[in-house]
Each structure stands twice: as C-alpha cells, then as structure tokens.
Amino acid sequence: MRTNIYTDLAMEAASDFGEIDGVSMTSEEHAEIGLVTTTVEISNEHGAASLRKPIGTYITLESQVLMENDPDAHEFIIGEMARKIGRLHKLGKDDTVLIVGLGNWNVTPDALGPKTVARVLVTRHLTETDAVPWGIDDAVRPVCAVTPGVMGITGIETGEIVRGIVDRVRPGLVVAIDALAARSISRINCTVQMSNAGVNPGAGLGNKRMELNEKTLGVPVLAIGVPTVVDAATLINDSLDYILDDMIAQSDEGSEFYKTLQSLQSQEKHALIHHTLEPYAGNMFVTPKEVDAVIGRLANILANALNIALHPGITPDDINRYL
Amino acid sequence: MRTNIYTDLAMEAASDFGEIDGVSMTSEEHAEIGLVTTTVEISNEHGAASLRKPIGTYITLESQVLMENDPDAHEFIIGEMARKIGRLHKLGKDDTVLIVGLGNWNVTPDALGPKTVARVLVTRHLTETDAVPWGIDDAVRPVCAVTPGVMGITGIETGEIVRGIVDRVRPGLVVAIDALAARSISRINCTVQMSNAGVNPGAGLGNKRMELNEKTLGVPVLAIGVPTVVDAATLINDSLDYILDDMIAQSDEGSEFYKTLQSLQSQEKHALIHHTLEPYAGNMFVTPKEVDAVIGRLANILANALNIALHPGITPDDINRYL
Amino acid sequence: MRTNIYTDLAMEAASDFGEIDGVSMTSEEHAEIGLVTTTVEISNEHGAASLRKPIGTYITLESQVLMENDPDAHEFIIGEMARKIGRLHKLGKDDTVLIVGLGNWNVTPDALGPKTVARVLVTRHLTETDAVPWGIDDAVRPVCAVTPGVMGITGIETGEIVRGIVDRVRPGLVVAIDALAARSISRINCTVQMSNAGVNPGAGLGNKRMELNEKTLGVPVLAIGVPTVVDAATLINDSLDYILDDMIAQSDEGSEFYKTLQSLQSQEKHALIHHTLEPYAGNMFVTPKEVDAVIGRLANILANALNIALHPGITPDDINRYL
Amino acid sequence: MRTNIYTDLAMEAASDFGEIDGVSMTSEEHAEIGLVTTTVEISNEHGAASLRKPIGTYITLESQVLMENDPDAHEFIIGEMARKIGRLHKLGKDDTVLIVGLGNWNVTPDALGPKTVARVLVTRHLTETDAVPWGIDDAVRPVCAVTPGVMGITGIETGEIVRGIVDRVRPGLVVAIDALAARSISRINCTVQMSNAGVNPGAGLGNKRMELNEKTLGVPVLAIGVPTVVDAATLINDSLDYILDDMIAQSDEGSEFYKTLQSLQSQEKHALIHHTLEPYAGNMFVTPKEVDAVIGRLANILANALNIALHPGITPDDINRYL
DSSP states (O other): OOOOOOOSSSHHHHHTTBTTTTEEEEEEEEETTTEEEEEEEEEEEEHHHHHHHEEEEEEEEEEEGGGSSHHHHHHHHHHHHHHHHHHHOOOOTTEEEEEEEEOOOSSSSOOHHHHHHHSSOHHHHTTTTTTTOOGGGGGOEEEEEOOOOOOOHHHHHHHHHHHHHHHHHHSSSSEEEEEEEEEEEEGSSEEEEESOOOTTTTTTTTTTTBBBBBHHHOOEEEEEEEEEEEHHHHHHHHHHHHHHHHHHHSTTTTSSHHHHHHHHHHHHHHHHHHHHHHSSSOOOOEEEEHHHHHHHHHHHHHHHEEEEEEEEOOOOOGGTTTT | OOOOOOOOOOOHHHHSSBTTEEEEEEEEGGGTEEEEEEEEEEESSSHHHHTTSSEEEEEEOOOOGGOOOOOOHHHHHHHHHHHHHHHHHHOTOOOOEEEESOOOHHHHHHGGGHHOOOOOOOOHHHHTTOOTTTGGGGGGEEEEEOOOHHHHHHHSOOOHHHHHHHHOOOOOOEEEEEEEEEEEGGTTEEEEEESOOBOTOOOOOTTTOOSSHHHHSSSSSEEEEEEEEHHHHHHHHHHHHHHHHHHHHOTTSHHHHHHHHHHHHHHHHHHHHHHHHSSSTTTEEEETTTTHHHHHHHHHHOOOHHHHHTTOOOOOOTSOOOO | OOOOOOSSSSHHHHHSSSSSSEEEEEEEEGGGGGGEEEEEEEEEEHHHHHHTOOOOEEEEOGGGGSOOHHHHHHHHHHHHHHHHHHHHHOOOOHHHHHHHHOOOTGGGGHHHHHHHHHSSSHHHHHHHHTTTTOGGGGGGOOOEEEOOOOOHHHSSOOOHHHHHHHHHHHOEEEEEEEEEEESGGGGGGSSEEEEESSSTTTTTTTOOOBBBBHHHHHHHHEHHHHEEEEHHHHHHHHHHHHHHHHHHHHTTSSSSHHHHHHHHHHHHHHHHHHHHHHSSTTOOOEEEEEEHHHHHHOOOOHHHHHHHHHHOOOOOOGTTOOO | OOOOOSSSSSHHHHHHHSBBTTTTEEEEEEEGTTTTEEEEOSSHHHHHHHTOOOOOOEEEEGGGGSOOOOOOHHHHHHHHHHHHHHHOOOOOTTEEEEEEEETTTTGGGHHHHHHHHTTTTOOOHTTOOOOOOOOOGGOOOOEEEEOOOHHHSSSSSSHHHHHHHHHHHSSSSSEEEEEEEEEGGTTTTSEEEEEOOBBOTTOTOOOOOOSSHHHHHHOOEEEEEEEEEEEHHHHHHHHHHOOOOOHHHOOOOHHHHHHHHHHHHHHHHHHHHHHHHHHHHHOOOEETTTTHHHHHHHHHHHHHHHHEEEEHTHHHHHGGGGO
C-alpha cells in the first residue's frame, strides 16, 4: 500500500518483495555488537528491474554502534568491512586504486566522501619513486585519491571529472565513497552499503546525475555509501502513510471513512507534501544535530577499512595508525 | 487547535493571537523587493507570558530575495537592517561593541554566527593603538568579535564563556548572532529577527541553554537571528495537523469520523512522531540542500549591516568593501 | 656576479639583462596608487633561452597597496587586471573557460589558487540549462572551476588531473592560478604576473613538475600568479651576496682579502646554506606572519578581475557583488 | 660572540652558558628512536635573569621521528610525554582541566594549538551530567577546551579572553598549547617543550604579548609548545654569523681583514637584515613546505599525550582511540 519511493539501499528495496527471480538475500548477525550483515545478489535483468538497481552484489552492514563513540565495536566493524571489500573485488597484485570522495565538502552530511579521502593513506606517488617510508614499502599498493566536488561548485558534471581523471590514471579499480539518502530515519549513520555495481544515477544527497560504473569509466567500480540524511518529502510521506494505515486498520472496510482515507492517500498526499515544503519543493533533507561528530567517526571507519583492504602490509592491528 | 510549539520568532508567536494586552505588532512593506518588516513590541509581563518572550522590541525582515543571489536587493536589505539596528540600541560615541558568533562552525546551518564574525570589521586592537589604516580612523568604533563554540566542542556552557569575556572587555553592547529554528519551512533563510531583548534560553539549532541578556551579562544585548532549520518533529507535527484539519473540515461535525480525527490528534500524534524519528527523538533538523551557499550569503549580509550600523565612517556605499 | 637563481617572474629575469635579442620590456606607472605595470615580450628562442621562460607575453602589476586593506586602490587594480587579461587572450563569444586553482589548500601561502576558485562566479552548469538567474543571463559566459590539489594529497601529478578534465570539458581557455616563489622579499604579495605562456615546470611553492600550456593541454593557457613566499635558500643566498658584495667593494682589488671573499662565494656558500637549513635542504619557505589576511584579499582581487574579464555583463561597477 | 637572540626553548638558552647558579640541566637518551629528553630547572632569580625565563621546570623531548610518519616511534614518545606531564603537575582527583589552544587557525604553522584542541577528549559537560559513555566514565576527568583566537581576528588580547574563561570555569589546571619560534632550523617540528612556568610574553609565532601563568590567571599553567617556525631575521643573522665566524677563524688575529670582519658584525648586520626583509621588518617566518602534514601529526601526538595524562582510564593502549 505504501508509495514506492526510491531508496539507495538494495536491502531496503529487496525487503519490499518476497522471493523473486533474480534476487537473493541472506543475512548473518554478530549479536554481541548488534551487527547485521545483509548480502543482496541481483543476478539477472528481472531482479534488476524489480529492485531498480543494476546487477551485482550489495553488502550492507548495520549497527547502532556506528553512531556511537565506541572504539572496540568500530574496530570489529572495520575488520568486517575490509573483508567484505576484498570479497567484492579481487585486486591484482600491482593494481592501482583510485578513491573518489563524492559530495560537497561545505555541507556537513554530504562531506563523508571528501572527509574519508582526507584520511586514507595515499601512496601512488611514493610507490612510483620508491619513496615509501616507515618500513612498509613492500606491503603498500599504489593508491591515489581525489575529491571532484559537486556541480554547484565546479560547474561540471562530477562524472565528467572522474572520467577524465580515470582516463589519465588508468587504475585497476575505482572506489567511490558517497553520502546516501536513506528511506528510514532508523538507518541514518548506522548502515554501510558496499557494492560492485557502481554508483547509480539519482543516488546520494545532492541529486547527482552521474553514473559511475565499469561501463561509463572502463574500470570496475566499488561503491561505498552511508545514508546520512533522509529526504524531507520522504519523511513526511512515511509519517502520513503510517498514520493513515493505522486509521484504515481501525475502520470498517467499505465504510465512508475507509473510502475517504483511501482516496485521500492517492489524491492529496503529494499536494500536502508540496505545500508543507514550500518554497523548497523536494530540496530539503533531515539529519541529526550531532552530524559533525558522526561524520568524522564514519570517515575514520571507512578510511581504516580501505587502508586494510587495499594495502597488504596494513592489518587490523594498525587501526588508526595511518590516518 | 494547533499544538502550541515554541518558536524563536516573536512575529510567529504574536500571529497566533489577536489583539492582546502588552503586545503590539505593526508591519510595513517594500513591495518592489517583496520585503515585509514587522515590529513586535512586548511592553509588559502579560505580553511576555503570552508570547513566551521577554519584554522588548523585535523587528523582523522577511524577503524571499535573502535566499537568492540578488546583490541589488541585498544592498537594500542591508541598509534597512543597519537602520533598524541603530534604532534598537543607541550607541554612545566611544562605546566598544563585542560581536558574539554563536553556534557550531562544523555544522553548516549552525555556522551562521561564526561565519558572520569571520567577515565583520574588527577594530578594537587598532583603535587602542591608533593604528586604524585606510583613512577611516576617525570614523571607526572599537569592535571586537569572538566565536565561543558550542558545549559539545568546548565542554563549557557557552553563556559562561561569553560572560567571562564580557567581564574582561566590558563592552557597551553585545551583539549576539545565531542560527534559529523556524516554525515554518517558508521562513527558513529568508527572515532576519533583530531584538533588544537578548538571546533566549532554548533558542537556536543546538538546544542552547544559556540566556544572554542585560541581566546575565551586565550590558545590553542585541540579538540577531536567522532561522536556518526547522525541527524535524515540528515539521511532521505541522504536516499532520494540516491534513487532519483538512479532513475534519470535510467531515460532519459530530460524526464518528470527526470524533476519531479529533481524538487521534491529541492521543497518537506524539507517539507517531516519536516513532518516525527513532532513534533520534527530537534531535533532527530539516534544512535545504543548498544550505552552504545560502549561509555564506546571509553571513555577508549580516556582516555588512553590522559594519554600517556600528562604524560611523562606513556607509551603504561601502557594501562588501570591508568584509 | 650574483648567483643566477631561477625566478618565476619574467620581469625579474629580464632585469638581469640589458637589451637582448628576442626580449622587449616596457613599463607604465600609475603614480597615484604606486602601480607599476611591466610588459615583457619574449619573441624568439634566443630570448626564451636567455630568460629561461617560454615565448609569450608576461604582464606584471606591482603595488604595495596589494598588501594593504585599501578597497579604493584594489578596485583600480582589479580594473587594470581585467583589461590586461582581455588583452592577453581574445575569447570567442561562446568560449567556455576552465579556471584551475593550483596549490595546497592546507598550507596558507599556497592556498591562493583554491581560495580564488572558491570566489569566482561559476556558470557553466547554469548556461547549459538556461538557469542563469539575477537578470544577467545574456551577459554570462560558461565558466567552470576546479581545485585539483597537490601530489602529496592526491598521489597524482596535478598536470594529469588537469589534462583529464580538459579532455572532457574541452574549454576554449584554461586560466591557471598559482602561488609563486619570488626572488625578492619585496615582491611578496604585491606583484601579480599574468601570461599567455602557460605554467612553467618548477614554478610555484610546491615544486610542481607539471607544465600546463597549449602544447600539453591542447587549449590556450592563461597563467596568473602571485609570489607569496621566497625560498629560504634564496633568501640566505641573497643576504650573503649582499654583504659579500659590500665587503668586496670596500676592499682593494687584488688584495688577499679580496681574493678570499671571491673564492668564498663560489666555494662555501652552497655548503653554508645547506648547513643552515638542515635537515630540510631546499624545502623551506619564508612568508609574512599576516599571510592569512593577505591571501584572502588577493583571492578577492583575482576573482573580481576574472569575473569582470570573463563575463560581458559584469563590469567594474559590480566589484565584490558576485564573490 | 653570537648575537644573543631570544629563544622560546629553555634548553637552547641554557646551552649558551656553562655551569651557572640557579640553573641545572640534565639529559637522558633513548637511542633506539633517537629521543633526547632534557630537563632544565631554573631554581632562583639569578637563573631566571640569566636565561630570561621564569623560575620553573622545563622538559624538552627532541627526536627527528616527530617529523616523520612513524607510528611506532610516536607511540613511544606519546607515552613519555604523558609521564612528563604527570610529573610537571600533580592533579587532584577531581580537578577540572582547561586546555587552551593558542594561535591563529588560519595560518598553518600557527594552528598547532587549535588543531590539538580539536582532537582532545572533552568531557566536562558529560561528567557534570553523568553522561560519559563507552564504559570509561569512572576513569574520566572533567576536561574542557577552547581556542581563543589571536588579536588580529578578535580585536582582544588573547590573555584577556583566557582569563575571563578561567574566572568562570575555575579549573584546577590550565594547559596552554602553542606553536613556538625556534632559534635553529634543526629544532623545527621535532622538539616539544613542556613547562610548569607558564606561557611567557613574547613567545610564539604571533608576537603574543600575554603572559599566562599562575600569577595572571590564579591557577597553575602547564605550557606545551612545539617550535614550528624560525624567525626570518634570526635565520639570516645566524647564517651571517656562521660565515663570518668561519672567515674570522681563517684570518690572522690583528690583521686588517680580521678587524673589518669584527667591525662588520656589530655595525652592519642589523642594517643588512633590515634591508633584506623590507618591507616586512621582523614579521616574516621560515617553515618547511610539508608543514600541513607535520602539524596534523604533531596535533595527534599532543592530543594523545594529554588524553593519557589527564584521564586515569585512558592508557597508552588507547592511542588514537579517542581523537
């Protein structure tokens, strides 16, 4: 009965269906830290069309501890993330990796990508000149990292900038990090989605129109995203759905009341949402007040997981040592 | 019938009443740029209690052009603001002014105060040493400016920091600049409230608990605030009110439906809002996506208005010259 | 007699010579604001080899007022800069311009390029969608702008990033803005060099190795640079030269003393400089303490000059209106 | 023979003397990481006048590894620093500590204090409300932290701001962190001085005139400083001294040459230095190009050492966990 609103998270999309051809979903749980890992495999075009997501593997880690300042739990999750990244894409021994921090560094909840890039270990310029210090040179892969900005700042479609850089650097893998829009408030800042299906058009906080994947860039793309906001229109829509569902459940099917509620949903909801958000239409987002601290911690977690996943000589024992 | 939610804007609070003892409200309009100036005077304790605001004068400038990149319109508004600041507090010829930029510089919509402070002309250290350059020395008042941070960053109640600095500097006037929470989306980033009644407890984006006024600081306080967010719970509440009001209007008074809607409002709304915002309770805010650009322009406007209002030698012809 | 140290400024290089084939140098002065404009034309390979600069036109504006907070003088210089930019490259009516802010945004005196880019009017995304607001749409050229970072941050040679973006955007002109190293302290922050000969390898604060010009990028490059530092080794070298020249001038030619001083210069100076700067070798720079304020003002001046030079509808009357 | 130039480092000042009444100096070395710890005790007024430093204990840690990205060595030094901090001031069980990050956050080498403050664990607001999370509540001391800015930004003498805050917060200890000016390039970014004698007037990069000590603030002050720059005039002076000493050593005592060199030193050096640095006089500093990365690492090291030294429940095993 709910309005079918787009979500960046494959596991949210898959949850709307039962069993379906071309989609499999499995979960595992680490109860001690409340971590649920969900893997969605979209294996054919039917599955892709149903979930409105490209074919590929989507791994989601969910835990409330991601929002908290809990170093022990974060270390466990970092290890899990690093393992999953390794599973989503097998890197060749000498493959160069280009990390792309998408999003607007001037808007706190959209700055996750740029903040992560500022913390990852960048080594490509050192490996090319045999200048890697600190006794880890044999164990370091060439990694480079850029923050292409957003169209309102550069005047250029972000995908064009990324493609231009990829054409010059010719990495073996692009890792794209982005702040996402969740469907549900309860997933904000406590969910990480990793996927080998690239970055989808329409994803993210900033209405990004680019598509970053093997087809557009010519190299595999690993997308890592964390929902940091909910679209304000989605929030209002879901609140209304919730209250209307409740009222409908309490009313007699076939009654005047029941019919009014039914018709109301389809007719007036959009007008109401539009009215409430004027003059901003769909361009508002909802985010928690302590967003600055949470984004900083998430950037640390992502950067640690990438450092471990990408460099053979960096292990979970090195957490926070190369930020 | 509406839930009586707190608003930082005196004109929003006054609009809920008709004529009332101790409160007067007058408006003027500059139609050519869609600017409405509203003055609310709270003249006695009855008015103060009704509006839940201290006795004093509250001047609000409202215009959609504040959100747009329209330099001509901004120049007009800057001139208006400077005049109103001069009317709210008559400065003595040699009075020192301390500008306080409240809010968290790491959260984009809360950074209005710190960003304004970074743009105002600071002169106190120059006037004390006769070092004012640029041929405007006779015409410059001693102005100093601080950004005290927020309690999550400093561990100290912001009001304590401000009071400590005021005790040392002993200014003739404190100007406190803050990002506010509006009641209505339509007032975000297009409304400036200026008041000689100080900064109220509970105002602003960050649940600030301090009260900055002549009683707590020992010097007059001019408060300048711009609503840059709406509290998420307020937004949902108002959306629900709107749809329920509409349904009630369409139903027969006394019918079962009517009664259900009435009872629903008082019983389930709070539970619903609480449920929708879990696990964040009241700690979420709504703000537009282009918040970074808008905050930058608002900080320019406020800094220009303060420079003109405070320094006799700076006039509207100097807009943007001393930022 | 002086050691022949590299300088980024063509007028410093040309000053070391008298008349020379392939190089012409002319000056004009606006005495009222102490502005000296020097044009160096390098017209053939002999001139290029002598000055160690590519063939092209180099225009230098020098004025102490650039370091001061003097809005009137800055407005005059902005107008001059805009005119000179227009003379160095004739833009086609609909040419797109890509502005590149070179340098490290984390190091204050190297942040001139990124800070200028943050202030220029970016319009390319608006002109493509007919969304230019503010009644200046007919008069706005498509301008885009990027800050590619430095190799220590990205792991990628900056020239590669710029070339990748140019290949996608295909602008009619690239404007590259960079902080330079001056030879003389007296030119720091008060000299602007504009040239149609591109950005030279070895120029700038960060030992940038890239060459950005029509040959490497495939489009004309206008380079705008301001010396914001002096290399520490250059400063010591010049101090020693100065004192030794003075001592030599006072001694009898042919005396023991004279010979000692002469030999000293060639033998020990390099060892001394190396010793003094250990363990940093050539990697130290000298800059004034108030560098933050000066860089901010210079970025405003450059951004204003570019806005006026690039957009037909923006004139000197609009200074500071579109930052 | 050398000009007696002021240095912020007590061990540099003490090194100019042999044994002297009221000053003792002892050293220990950890050869494996090249760490030298020097303790200077100034015990009476004679010692204080000789070294131009107040009575107190000054502990200096010197190691080249501070400039490098060497996490193992940093962990060792962090442990050492924490122990020395504990020795310089015995905190009472429930004493509140106020950390003050001095310096200008807009100038990279002067931003050490503000950057350290941004990384320390701030707990005072949590301990007051019993809201300390993460299972370390019993082991956390009330710590608060501010960045008062510099006079060019605020218009207020920094010492006045600090004193105002101290008067309100009434901590048991103030820890003041500051970037210093070293005498020698070789000490930049690889030396940490900790002292219980407060912050001296004239110290630091910014010509700070305040004195922060028990006499001015009413509470004990622990000063932690790292030299991040050398004054440009000092650098030139020392270079000239070095070459002149060398020439004098090679010349016959009593010869014309010898006399010329001697007289030159006292007469012309100051004029030369003044000439070389025009128009900046004494207001230039020298700093390494990679200053941004080094300051970031130093801030991490200082913040870790403070977290361990101040909070009973945080140990060297927790390095980087609470930044």
